[in-house]
Amino acid sequence: MRRYALLFSCLAALPVMAEPAIHWSYEGQGSPEHWAELGDEFQTCKTGQYQSPVDITRVIDGKLPPLGINFHTDTKTIVNNGHTIQVTVKDSDDFQLDNDAFVLKQFHFHAPSENHLFGKSFPLEAHFVHANKQGELAVLAVMFETGAENSALKPLLASLPAQQNQVETMKQSMDLATLFPAGKHYYRFSGSLTTPPCTEGVRWLILKQPVTLSPAQLAVFEHALKHANNRPLQPLHGRIIAE
Numbered sequence: 001m002r003r004y005a006l007l008f009s010c011l012a013a014l015p016v017m018a019e020p021a022i023h024w025s026y027e028g029q030g031s032p033e034h035w036a037e038l039g040d041e042f043q044t045c046k047t048g049q050y051q052s053p054v055d056i057t058r059v060i061d062g063k064l065p066p067l068g069i070n071f072h073t074d075t076k077t078i079v080n081n082g083h084t085i086q087v088t089v090k091d092s093d094d095f096q097l098d099n100d101a102f103v104l105k106q107f108h109f110h111a112p113s114e115n116h117l118f119g120k121s122f123p124l125e126a127h128f129v130h131a132n133k134q135g136e137l138a139v140l141a142v143m144f145e146t147g148a149e150n151s152a153l154k155p156l157l158a159s160l161p162a163q164q165n166q167v168e169t170m171k172q173s174m175d176l177a178t179l180f181p182a183g184k185h186y187y188r189f190s191g192s193l194t195t196p197p198c199t200e201g202v203r204w205l206i207l208k209q210p211v212t213l214s215p216a217q218l219a220v221f222e223h224a225l226k227h228a229n230n231r232p233l234q235p236l237h238g239r240i241i242a243e
């Protein structure tokens with residue numbers, strides 16, 4: 001009976017995410033240490049040498065310029081797909097990286113944070129997933145710590161669907177610029193998707209300066225997600241992190 005219930009929950013997630021038919025999760029038999037056992041297409045989760053997330057401890061001075069991002073996003077839909085709370089966008093933000101334009105596709109949240117900064121975990125991390133014309137990915141990550149209420153999150157939390165896999169139209173537009181810290185300096189390294197199939201070749205840029213959200217706002221995220229959705233830290237295997 002339990003097995004049937006698990007299968008059903010996998011199928012229910014399909015139309016929304018177009019994700020693999022294999023059920024992965026953060027707990028039990030589908031938990032991160034088992035991802036590679038769930039299917040051949042998930043092998044990189046185990047064999048990859050450039051996996052995310054990581055703990056940023058040693059950093060070299062790469063004289064990286066501050067992030068020059070153009071904010072003009074209009075959000076479209078929001079879904080709690082059982083893995084994360086994800087917002088899709090209508091009109092995408094973009095930024096220049098390596099003489100290439102990367103355009104925002106979606107953003108989503110992890111509680112607690114996946115990446116760590118100098119051994120420190122944060123209660124929430126947002127991932128802004130961008131792609132260039134070739135489909136190569138760059139993720140901008142913003143850390144949240146508890147403190148003052150974050151007014152930029154209000155439209156998102158107001159639109160949060162009551163049920164998993166229920167896609168809701170965003171009731172109000174969101175100003176993504178206000179979700180980013182004032183300081184646009186970041187750490188940069190090469191990594192992977194933090195969810196199966198753990199594909200590598202993802203450019204990671206983690207904003208150094210965290211933003212805040214109130215304990216009550218954090219509780220809404222945690223309640224909606226029902227469980228922690230952070231993949232454990234992965235080894236660097238000699239990778240260099242620049243700032």
Ligand SMILES: [Zn+2]
Pocket residue numbers: 108109110127194
């Ligand atoms: Zn993520």
